[in-house]
Amino acid sequence: MAYGQGTRLPGESASKLGHLAVVKSPWVKALIAEFESALPQEGDPSGSTWSSFSSENVQSLSRVWAVDGSFVSVKAAQHPPREVAFVKTALLAIDRARLDAIDKEHPHPLLLQDVLRDSAVFHATVFPLKNVRTPLGTNYDAVRHIIRDSMRIDEDGAFYETLKWLAYKKWSKHPTNSPAFNCPHCHIEIKSGLPINTDEGQCPKCDGVVFLTDMLGFHLDMDEESAPDSVASAYMLMMELLMLFTAIRIFWGHSDKSLVTDTLFIKDGPLTLRSQYSKLVPGLRAFLQHAKEIERPVHVIGQEKSGAFFDHLASIVRFPPPHSRDEPTSYSVLSHDFVRREVYRSPDLQNPYGSRTNWGEKLYVKFDPGTYMVLNVPTGNYNEAGTFPLADDLIGLDRILATLPSLISHKHEGALFPVELANGIASLSNYPSAKILQHFMEAPLG
Numbered sequence: 001m002a003y004g005q006g007t008r009l010p011g012e013s014a015s016k017l018g019h020l021a022v023v024k025s026p027w028v029k030a031l032i033a034e035f036e037s038a039l040p041q042e043g044d045p046s047g048s049t050w051s052s053f054s055s056e057n058v059q060s061l062s063r064v065w066a067v068d069g070s071f072v073s074v075k076a077a078q079h080p081p082r083e084v085a086f087v088k089t090a091l092l093a094i095d096r097a098r099l100d101a102i103d104k105e106h107p108h109p110l111l112l113q114d115v116l117r118d119s120a121v122f123h124a125t126v127f128p129l130k131n132v133r134t135p136l137g138t139n140y141d142a143v144r145h146i147i148r149d150s151m152r153i154d155e156d157g158a159f160y161e162t163l164k165w166l167a168y169k170k171w172s173k174h175p176t177n178s179p180a181f182n183c184p185h186c187h188i189e190i191k192s193g194l195p196i197n198t199d200e201g202q203c204p205k206c207d208g209v210v211f212l213t214d215m216l217g218f219h220l221d222m223d224e225e226s227a228p229d230s231v232a233s234a235y236m237l238m239m240e241l242l243m244l245f246t247a248i249r250i251f252w253g254h255s256d257k258s259l260v261t262d263t264l265f266i267k268d269g270p271l272t273l274r275s276q277y278s279k280l281v282p283g284l285r286a287f288l289q290h291a292k293e294i295e296r297p298v299h300v301i302g303q304e305k306s307g308a309f310f311d312h313l314a315s316i317v318r319f320p321p322p323h324s325r326d327e328p329t330s331y332s333v334l335s336h337d338f339v340r341r342e343v344y345r346s347p348d349l350q351n352p353y354g355s356r357t358n359w360g361e362k363l364y365v366k367f368d369p370g371t372y373m374v375l376n377v378p379t380g381n382y383n384e385a386g387t388f389p390l391a392d393d394l395i396g397l398d399r400i401l402a403t404l405p406s407l408i409s410h411k412h413e414g415a416l417f418p419v420e421l422a423n424g425i426a427s428l429s430n431y432p433s434a435k436i437l438q439h440f441m442e443a444p445l446g
């Protein structure tokens with residue numbers, strides 16, 4: 001869209017618009033009047049409701065796992081230019097006791113090394129984007145096979161096992177077939193999904209071989225309209241989810257039944273799966289609901305560092321307490337109605353907010369006058385009511401809020417230290433260096 005540069009010109013006064021015919025519209029007039037008046041606001045215009053939090057008698061969580069990822073596309077200086085995308089994701093385990101010993105502003109490198117030793121796992125792969133051919137087949141098939149092989153090979157298949165655990169509800173007493181999905185060859189919907197615990201099957205219509213990883217639907221991101229790197233970004237998000245749930249799955253099966261509940265699992269970004277990937281959402285909710293019901297609640301948060309919620313919170317955060325560092329933390333749980341009315345400002349009556357895509361609900365937290373965050377916390381089952389959720393619906397909110405203050409980074413505003421560490425490992429900007437990536441690209445491919 002054009003007009004992008006308009007955002008950089010706030011000084012251009014609205015009265016310049018006076019000669020436009022559209023100003024005759026009372027709606028446009030009201031909008032311009034609002035711009036020109038620009039009175040300082042005296043209260044939160046969105047009317048968010050905040051509660052104060054006390055960590056008294058609340059047990060904080062003793063372990064933290066954080067996941068983050070990155071991807072980068074690299075072009076080789078050849079004609080036609082070949083292009084591939086590298087994806088890297090990292091999962092990091094941290095013991096709170098060891099973390100507490102570290103200065104979050106100037107971490108001592110040796111102490112940091114100690115925290116990270118044997119506690120970080122990373123996963124990386126590469127996808128063809130443009131003008132890359134392998135002797136094995138088309139790009140389309142190459143990407144399908146790379147996804148299957150990358151997930152199955154790494155960490156002896158631990159991440160792939162997690163995909164099966166989620167897709168077939170293997171955590172349940174009654175596992176099921178996989179969710180339905182579209183055949184990557186003939187595109188009809190395979191309604192029955194794949195049978196429990198299988199790695200591949202046959203399309204009932206075209207007899208083509210379909211992999212469990214095809215169920216996720218990356219091939220739908222490879223049509224001509226998609227951005228070339230959309231598979232890479234979708235794969236990164238999926239691997240972040242699978243790595244985090246690998247930690248959850250392993251703790252879930254551990255003989256020490258309290259491990260999973262005494263841990264905070266942190267994902268960078270919202271707890272959302274868009275379009276075809278949302279078929280995993282009902283299973284994620286069902287697992288978290290089941291865990292809650294059998295009194296082994298799993299504490300998961302997602303942190304949003306940009307986007308509509310972050311911008312909204314930044315615009316109102318000066319109104320609620322704490323106004324000084326001695327005041328307690330406060331938080332605001334956002335109901336579906338509030339999200340529609342105040343954050344998106346577009347009442348969509350057809351679909352309840354987040355019903356298809358979200359496995360966590362939204363929450364604002366203000367720890368001190370300068371530290372605030374947009375968090376997502378799961379509720380288990382989804383409830384489409386406009387007044388949902390309330391604080392009690394968010395799984396383990398008290399224990400989460402009692403744990404977060406010790407994880408706040410002093411280097412970046414509103415950042416969580418474990419996410420910063422995971423980000424450092426997952427970042428492709430320094431590893432492997434862009435030069436090495438380019439060299440790799442220019443070397444002849446087998």
Ligand SMILES: [Zn+2]
Binds near residue numbers: 186188
């Ligand atoms: Zn088919």
